[in-house]
Amino acid sequence: MKNMILHTWGIHSLRLPSIFRIVAVVILGSILLPASPTLAHHGWDGFDTNNLVYVAGTVSSDGTWGNPHSHFDITVDSNLPASTPDLEIPEQLQDPEDSTRVKAAHAYNGSHNEIEVIIAPPTWSGMWGLDRALEVGERFQGVGYINREDNGLFRPVVFWYGDDSTPVNQVLDNTLPVRAPLPGSSTDSGDTPIMGKDVLELSENEKSGDWVVWAVFGIIALAIGVGGFFYLRRSIRGK
Structure with a gap:
């Protein structure tokens, strides 16, 4: 496989030193590898945005605390309230169209005793006072969506952590990703779904991270090219 890749890209014919060939294979392999399952969960589209749910438990x-998002597991409380308790709503979600939906979220009724939570990158969470990873045993409550393909994956639009239930906003602008009809309401009631923006997709931190990755690839590729040139030049002169 390695020789086929090298031959396809014209690298094998250069007879580069082993180190250059190894680095070349690593770069090409990294580019050709498909996206990981975790990255496939990226974005609101993979979640059931028509149904806000409330979950609570302990971390x-x-x-993982980092880019492009952070994630951790929680053990879900065995007895959840029927809907969201009386918790502080972040400023960005205090519009009645949003806060009403957050407060009306039904309790999680899935089959998992433990679920994975995926949240925004540290830069965004830090804006709301959370500048660290949550600790094992720490209290967690959240309102958000269950993944359509993996009902053990939860993504909040807002969550509360610690004994003080400190709120952390997880959406851009002043709206939910989708203002779906309220539980028990008719789709003809005028509750037209309104799409919002995605903090995970649009975070500047993630965008800059992508540039860093490609810059590193560029530097390594340039190093291979320069090294190969001088190696060939030295080999020709030695003949």
């Missing part, structure tokens, strides 16, 4: 794993 049960260290998870």
Whole structure:
């Protein structure tokens, strides 16, 4: 497989030193690898945005605190209230069209005792005072959506952490990703779904991260090219 890739890209014929050939294979492999399952969960489209749910429990794993998003597991409370308790709503979601829906979210009724939570990158969460990873055993409550393909994956539009139930906004602008009809209301009631923006998709932190990745690829590729040139030049002179 390695020789086929090298031959396709014209690298094998250069007879580069082993180190250059190895680096070349790593770069090409990284580019050709398909997106990981975690990245496939990226964006609101993969979640059931017509149904806001409330979950509560305790953090049960260290998870990952970083880009393009953070995630961790929680053990779900065995007895959840029927709907969202009386919790502080972040400023960006205090519009009645949004806050009413957050407060009316039904309790999670899935089959998982433990679910994975995916949240915005640290830069965004830090704007709301959360500048660290949540600790195992820490209290977590959230209102958000269940993934359409993996009902053990939860993505909040807002969550509350710690004994003080500190709120952390997870959406851009001043609206939910989708203002779906309220539970029990008719689709003819005038509740037209309104699409919002995605903090995970549009975060500047993630965009800059993409540029860093491609810059590193560019530097390594340039190093391979320059190294190969001088190696060939030295080999020709030695003949």
